[in-house]
Amino acid sequence: MSATATGLELYSRTADDAAAAVINRYSTSFALACRLLGPRPRPHVRNIYALVRVADEIVDGPAHDAGLSPAQERATLDALESEVRDAIASGFSANLVVHAFARTARECGIGDDLIAPFFASMRTDLDTAAHDDASHDAYVYGSAEVVGLMCLQV
Known part of the structure; x- marks a missing residue:
């Protein structure tokens, strides 16, 4: 992107910076590891991590701490x-x-x-207290493996 970005280019650069801020706050080791990546994959991996982190915060504490009920968290x-899917389709999110x-x-x-198994796994955090083997496998796939697969797409 140019030094004098405007419009969508400036907005996208700002969005990448916001994702980098999320990763820097939540995982200094992952942020450091991302710095070892080349300039093309680095922002993409940070963007994936930032979304994963935001979703995880909805189901694992801060939303509850803010007073959201389980129904509101869901x-x-x-x-x-829905916003992720809409943004992928349109190319923009606020x-x-x-x-x-x-x-x-x-x-x-x-x-x-x-994307679907990731969000399904996040929902599991809202309403599953104990896992059987099948639900555990689905949870691990959606919460960990697909994140790695997303990074492989980069």
Whole structure:
């Protein structure tokens, strides 16, 4: 991007910066590891991580700490998933982290085959106290493996 970016280019750069801020705050080791990546994959991996982190925060604490009921947490997660899909389709989101992820998804071919199991796994955190083998496998696939697969798409 040019030094004098405007319009969508400036907005996308700002979205990438917001995603980088998320990763820098939540995982200094992952942020450091991302710096070892080349300039093309680095922002995309940060964009993936930022969205994953935001979704995880909805289901694992801060949303509850803010006073959201379990139903409100689910509705918030559902809205995030819908916003991600809409942003991938349109190329824009007013949510900077979603915009950054959607740009990455569009450029790198991250599709619903990875997005759907990720959000399904996040929903598991809302209503599953104990896992059997099958639910555990589905949870690990959606919460960890697909994130790695998204990074491989980059």
